[in-house]
Amino acid sequence: MNSEAIKDRDQLDEEKVFKFLANPESVRENPTGLSIYFADKEIELIWYRPGLVRVLIDERDELDDEPSTPAVIADFDEVELNYFYREEQVRVSGPELEVRVQLDPFGLLFFDKDENLLQADFPGQAYGFNRGEVEINKVLKSNERIYGLGEKTGFLDKRGKSYEMWNTDTFDAHVPSTDPLYISVPFYLSLDGQLSFGLYFDNSYRTEFDLGADQDEILSIQAAGGRIDYYFIAADEVKDVVKKYTWLTGRTPLPPLWSLGHHQSRYSYYPEERVYELANRFREEEIPCDVIHLDIHYMDDYRVFTWDEDKFPDPESMLTDLEDAGFKLVNIVDPGVKKDPEYEVYRSGQINDFFCRYLDGKLYSGDVWPGESVFPDFTETVVRDWWRDLHEEMIEQGVKGFWNDMNEPAVFNETATMDEMIEHKNDGDPGPHKRFHNLYGFFEAMATNQALEKFLNERPFVLSRAAFAGSQRYSAVWTGDNRSFWEHIELSIPMITNMGISGLGFAGCDVGGFTGDTSGELLTRWYQLGAFMPFFRNHTTVGSKDQEPWAFGEPYTSIIREYIELRYHFLPQIYKLFYEQSQSGLPVWRPLFFHHQDDEKTYNISDQVLVGENIMLAPVMRPDRAERLVYFPEGNWYDFWTGEIYEGGRSYLYQAELDRLPLFIKAGSSYMTMEPVQYVDGSFSDLTLNIVLDEDGFEFEGNIYEDDGFSFEYQQDNYNLIEYKVSAEGNGLRLEFNNKKTGFESELDNLQIRILNLDSESVEITFNGEDIRDEDYFYQGDDLLISLPYQEEGSMLINSL
Numbered sequence: 001m002n003s004e005a006i007k008d009r010d011q012l013d014e015e016k017v018f019k020f021l022a023n024p025e026s027v028r029e030n031p032t033g034l035s036i037y038f039a040d041k042e043i044e045l046i047w048y049r050p051g052l053v054r055v056l057i058d059e060r061d062e063l064d065d066e067p068s069t070p071a072v073i074a075d076f077d078e079v080e081l082n083y084f085y086r087e088e089q090v091r092v093s094g095p096e097l098e099v100r101v102q103l104d105p106f107g108l109l110f111f112d113k114d115e116n117l118l119q120a121d122f123p124g125q126a127y128g129f130n131r132g133e134v135e136i137n138k139v140l141k142s143n144e145r146i147y148g149l150g151e152k153t154g155f156l157d158k159r160g161k162s163y164e165m166w167n168t169d170t171f172d173a174h175v176p177s178t179d180p181l182y183i184s185v186p187f188y189l190s191l192d193g194q195l196s197f198g199l200y201f202d203n204s205y206r207t208e209f210d211l212g213a214d215q216d217e218i219l220s221i222q223a224a225g226g227r228i229d230y231y232f233i234a235a236d237e238v239k240d241v242v243k244k245y246t247w248l249t250g251r252t253p254l255p256p257l258w259s260l261g262h263h264q265s266r267y268s269y270y271p272e273e274r275v276y277e278l279a280n281r282f283r284e285e286e287i288p289c290d291v292i293h294l295d296i297h298y299m300d301d302y303r304v305f306t307w308d309e310d311k312f313p314d315p316e317s318m319l320t321d322l323e324d325a326g327f328k329l330v331n332i333v334d335p336g337v338k339k340d341p342e343y344e345v346y347r348s349g350q351i352n353d354f355f356c357r358y359l360d361g362k363l364y365s366g367d368v369w370p371g372e373s374v375f376p377d378f379t380e381t382v383v384r385d386w387w388r389d390l391h392e393e394m395i396e397q398g399v400k401g402f403w404n405d406m407n408e409p410a411v412f413n414e415t416a417t418m419d420e421m422i423e424h425k426n427d428g429d430p431g432p433h434k435r436f437h438n439l440y441g442f443f444e445a446m447a448t449n450q451a452l453e454k455f456l457n458e459r460p461f462v463l464s465r466a467a468f469a470g471s472q473r474y475s476a477v478w479t480g481d482n483r484s485f486w487e488h489i490e491l492s493i494p495m496i497t498n499m500g501i502s503g504l505g506f507a508g509c510d511v512g513g514f515t516g517d518t519s520g521e522l523l524t525r526w527y528q529l530g531a532f533m534p535f536f537r538n539h540t541t542v543g544s545k546d547q548e549p550w551a552f553g554e555p556y557t558s559i560i561r562e563y564i565e566l567r568y569h570f571l572p573q574i575y576k577l578f579y580e581q582s583q584s585g586l587p588v589w590r591p592l593f594f595h596h597q598d599d600e601k602t603y604n605i606s607d608q609v610l611v612g613e614n615i616m617l618a619p620v621m622r623p624d625r626a627e628r629l630v631y632f633p634e635g636n637w638y639d640f641w642t643g644e645i646y647e648g649g650r651s652y653l654y655q656a657e658l659d660r661l662p663l664f665i666k667a668g669s670s671y672m673t674m675e676p677v678q679y680v681d682g683s684f685s686d687l688t689l690n691i692v693l694d695e696d697g698f699e700f701e702g703n704i705y706e707d708d709g710f711s712f713e714y715q716q717d718n719y720n721l722i723e724y725k726v727s728a729e730g731n732g733l734r735l736e737f738n739n740k741k742t743g744f745e746s747e748l749d750n751l752q753i754r755i756l757n758l759d760s761e762s763v764e765i766t767f768n769g770e771d772i773r774d775e776d777y778f779y780q781g782d783d784l785l786i787s788l789p790y791q792e793e794g795s796m797l798i799n800s801l
Contacts, residue, residue: 018128018135021057023104027090029083032076034092036101041129045108048076051096051235052244055108057127057134057228068202068229069439071470074248097234110197112234118197119190119232122218127228134228136201136221144192145603146211146219147591148501150185150467151479153178156494156591157604158188162213166206167438167466168417169410171515173483174491182408182480183467184438185502186221187249189241191593191603198233198241200248204438204468225435239586239594246503246585250473254582255506257709258328258680259401259461259476260574261290262564263537264548265330268297271311272318278548279327283678287549287561288568290679292322293330293403293539302370303338305345305390319398326679328400330461333391335378335407335444338370345390349376354383356433359423366411366418375409375418378443379426379436384450391451401461402448404475407441408466441466445475458710463535467504476506476535484513484544489526489621494606496533500587506578507589508535512547515540520552521623521658527560528661529619531567532611534578534588559659565676572672572684572704577612579705588612596633599649605631614669618654618662628662630654636667638692643757643782645695665690667757668698670726683709683744687790688752691726691735695759699727704751707744718743722791732763732799739793748790755784760800768794 021038028035033045033053042063046054054076056065067073084091090101100109107121121127122137129135146158154161154176165184172178186201188209201207205225212219231248235241264282269275275292282289300306307315319329337346337355349355355374356364365374376383391402411417420434445464452460464475471477479495482488492509499507511530512518518526518540527549530536540547549560567574577588586594590610592602608618608631616637618630632648639646640663646652654662665671673688683706707719721741727734735753763784765772777786788796 016130018125018130018133020125020128021106022124023106024101027101032079033081034083034090034099034101043127045092045099045101046076047079047081047094048074048231048248049244050079050094052231052233052248053094053097053099053110054231055228068227069204069469070442071249071468072202072231073250073470073473097232099232110232110234112195112236116195118195118234119199132225134203134223134226136228136230138219138221140212140217140219141192142217144190146188146190148185148188148198148498149209150187150469150502150504151181151183151477151495151499153181153491153495155604156497156606158211158498160212160216162208162210164206164208165438167408167441167468169406169408169480171481173485173515174479174481174488176491182441182465183471183477183499183504185467185469185499185504187245187469187502189238189501191238191597193600194236194598196235196238196241196597198245200231200233200245200469202229202231202469203227205435206437238597239590242501242503242587243585246472249470249503251503251583251585252472252506252578252581254459254579254707254714255476256459256461257571257575257683258290260534260571260578261536261680262288262567263291263293263330263535263539264289265293265295265537265539266544266547267540267542268295270294270297270308272313272315275318276321279322279325281548281550283325285550285557285561286678288564288676288678289327291328291330291401291537293332293537295332296334296369298331301338302334303340303343303345304333304336305394316397323398326681328461329398330401330403330463331394331399332403332405333448334369334405335375335409335440336366336368336370336373336411337376339365339372339374346374349374349386352382352386354380354386356418356422356424358419358421364419364422366413368406368410368412376444377424378440378447379424381427384443384447387444387447388451388454391448392455395452395455400456401452401463404441404444404448404462404464404466407444407464408437409440438468442468442471442474445471446473449474457712459712469503472503472505476508477504478507478535478537479509481514481541482510484516484518484522484540484547486522486622488513489522489529489619490607492529492533493609493619497587497589497591497609500534500589501591503585505581505585505587505589506534508533508537510537510539512538512540515544517545518547520556523547523552524556524559524658525620527563529617529621531563531661532570532574532589532615532617534574536567555658562659563661568676569673570671571680572674572687573612573615575709576672576703576705580612592616592631592633599633601631602633612671614666615671616664616666618664620656620662626657627653627655630662630664632664636694636696637664638667638757639663640665645757665692667692668694668696669700670702670724672704680709683707683746684748686752687748688754689724690754690756691733693733693755693757694728697728699725701725703740706746706748713744716743717741720744720746720791729797730799732760732797735796735798737788737793737796739791742791746790750787751790751792753786753788753796754780755786755798756782758782758784758800762800764799765796767792767796772796
């Protein structure tokens with residue numbers, strides 16, 4: 001071995017040596033928690049709210065308690081704390097959480113309100129430092145499960161794997177070992193039977209989460225820079241952990257209703273005649289669609305904020321025609337700005353010094369779609385404002401949303417991104433790109449979101465490929481360049497579900513697959529699942545086979561039409577779940593264990609998913625399959641198609657021909673529907689409250705949410721919220737309605753109530769003691785339908801005769 005090799009090996013070994021915090025010199029109580037002092041470091045334990053404590057480590061006497069990244073938006077509340085001292089331990093006890101500080105060997109232990117140990121630091125090697133890098137080591141319990149971490153491939157439970165946080169444009173086929181991808185969220189959810197907690201590491205540097213891959217009993221977090229700054233979140237139920245995490249980092253605002261409809265895209269639709277053909281074909285085929293996406297070929301030589309005048313000579317007229325036909329247009333905008341002195345966006349940014357530079361002032365450029373390009377420094381407010389205002393002309397022309405792509409940021413070079421040593425100004429708190437890399441897409445989406453708010457003055461729709469914790473405040477996301485593989489349908493369920501756990505609840509994947517050629521069967525099965533995804537878009541690459549809903553002819557077209565119509569049928573329920581997400585942070589797509597935490601069989605079910613609490617999907621994800629095994633958790637489950645009841649706690653082999661998505665509703669629950677429409681025009685045209693009875697008795701509550709579907713008026717209480725309670729009573733059931741909020745002037749005259757699974761051929765119905773007229777109810781098969789004046793308060797009693 002030569003001297004250079006020895007030197008390289010020694011350097012590599014030296015880089016792995018971390019200096020860990022040893023015995024503290026002193027501790028001190030403070031109004032928000034506890035200060036722990038070491039020779040050159042200081043730890044602050046800061047209680048933010050019941051069950052949520054921040055662990056912040058910085059240089060002694062220089063500690064800055066401002067959030068380490070813009071992901072955190074919550075401030076701490078005043079929490080009553082109690083302190084207990086022992087010779088080798090200090091206990092700080094607050095509501096829902098107690099932290100015990102072990103002094104020798106040093107480490108923190110986190111206990112719930114019942115003194116169950118939730119998590120323990122690895123004794124003596126909990127917090128390490130080495131040449132700017134930081135490390136955290138935690139003890140993994142034997143039965144502990146790990147979820148979240150943003151966009152990661154593989155099964156739902158991430159235990160035993162290692163994952164990197166570094167937003168990356170990954171064109172390689174996504175397989176369980178593909179990592180990293182486009183989105184980084186350094187938050188994980190832990191579940192150990194009835195014990196649950198979350199940990200959010202507020203650090204935007206390149207970070208590795210080793211979840212027991214190296215040593216089965218150790219969870220290790222290593223970051224290439226920044227501080228040790230994490231938030232420990234305790235709650236009895238996993239869904240409450242997610243509620244607290246999204247309280248900390250923000251929740252997805254209520255999107256425009258049209259953005260929850262069907263989106264059609266490809267790389268690329270051009271010229272404008274092709275866009276007209278596409279729009280006309282949807283209406284001729286009577287296949288619902290709300291949104292058309294334009295990829296990069298609409299631009300003039302890939303210059304952002306331009307139109308190719310040959311391909312799109314009159315974009316304003318085209319946009320008006322599309323709007324008249326019920327379509328919204330979403331344009332792609334990449335961050336790379338073509339380096340062209342005659343291009344106004346480049347000139348303006350260069351004159352104002354808005355582009356990324358090295359510390360010595362040299363302008364950074366790299367190759368992307370326009371060729372040599374420069375990149376805005378989105379960490380600066382003034383740059384984001386400039387970028388925001390560049391959207392004005394397109395919005396005035398009629399563009400309704402924007403799609404931020406290539407914003408990891410992606411560059412066509414060996415590292416696939418910008419040089420880590422580029423210097424970002426960050427509003428007076430500068431730093432290298434390696435600090436802001438994972439935030440680049442976050443900041444671009446923020447600017448794009450603000451553009452739509454300012455110039456459209458409606459709820460914004462922004463779709464971003466790259467994201468970080470907190471990005472849910474600004475954009476929807478998708479899983480990037482998937483492939484037309486059956487395996488990629490399977491990957492999409494745990495990927496989208498874990499993104500929802502990580503706060504990114506407005507998420508989806510490219511239906512049909514982006515790269516490669518799909519087939520009629522594959523596209524049909526993908527549409528069945530996609531119809532219930534929070535974000536629902538068909539998208540494919542340049543040169544691939546067409547994969548519009550009609551591309552493969554019959555029987556596929558009719559089946560796909562049926563499932564797109566089913567999306568619109570369930571749109572009131574999906575919209576209600578988005579409203580609940582905006583209020584609580586609970587995602588639309590949820591793993592089964594969210595609502596069946598005591599059922600260990602649900603802990604790693606990766607091929608089924610809940611939509612809300614009570615709708616379960618079990619899609620077919622293999623070719624030539626007409627059946628699949630479905631696991632039913634506790635309760636009775638109603639087959640949406642046949643009305644058959646399946647008893648929970650066991651698995652069944654379910655028959656599912658090509659036209660059948662295994663779709664189940666939990667008995668003793670409800671959901672909202674409407675008649676399918678070709679596109680969303682304002683709010684709902686009609687509403688039906690569907691009630692699924694349970695033979696084992698039931699009592700449940702729900703709500704009906706309605707607003708205008710597009711404006712910010714709902715933020716001023718201009719919405720309707722009807723609360724209802726359904727309970728078994730004697731020979732029948734009772735429904736009670738209460739108008740919680742009546743701020744929106746609805747165009748609906750009646751609410752239709754559908755009672756499913758009713759085992760009675762004759763009923764007596766009263767509302768507030770008065771008989772319901774015969775013409776206001778009727779049977780449809782085994783279902784009873786009742787018409788009630790919309791927003792009528794009171795009690796309905798339905799008795800079987």
